[in-house]
Amino acid sequence: GIQVEQSPPDLILQEGANSTLRCNFSDSVNNLQWFHQNPWGQLINLFYIPSGTKQNGRLSATTVATERYSLLYISSSQTTDSGVYFCAVQTNQAGTALIFGKGTTLSVSS
């Protein structure tokens, strides 16, 4: 099956810093989503981005489907950005389910 690798596994930042999270995947995808899991476990949809670039406030994401990677940018990080960020992909071969990477745990301190 498809492999989804996220890096780095852990990231510690001071408030105000910028960061880049990476997601590599091993096969062609027709769906890629970024999520933020808050401390209560809720998955928050950040981006639906099978290709191209999107921005939403301090967050932006870019997926280069031909090179099989996606990047999530967080600018001017805040303590509320802390949590786990997951990348998840869907391929035709995998049916219709999203397959998740292991996540990046972000800790932002004030």
Add this chain to the structure above:
Amino acid sequence: GAVVSQHPSRVICKSGTSVKIECRSLDFQATTMFWYRQFPKQSLMLMATSNEGSKATYEQGVEKDKFLINHASLTLSTLTVTSAHPEDSSFYICSARGIGRVVAEAFFGQGTRLTVV
């Protein structure tokens, strides 16, 4: 975005009993729903895929007789953990995708934290 509601958010049950978890799509019709399990500090692992009106498809290693899934309508899927044991304690999350405003993007419920004592 679309709203997926999961209930209960937290449940504690005795070993040997059964627990039912509901997953509802509130503002769209979900032709397909997915159930995931997440152990502490780990990623989400797909357990099964259910399509409205048909039998669920289980991932390898997931016991279909233990984790009963019913997708009886386009807005409701249920997961029943039968004869629960302490090793079934986990965070269960449902996801829905379907017809309506957004076709391909998946949305998730709030999750259910199951503790079996």
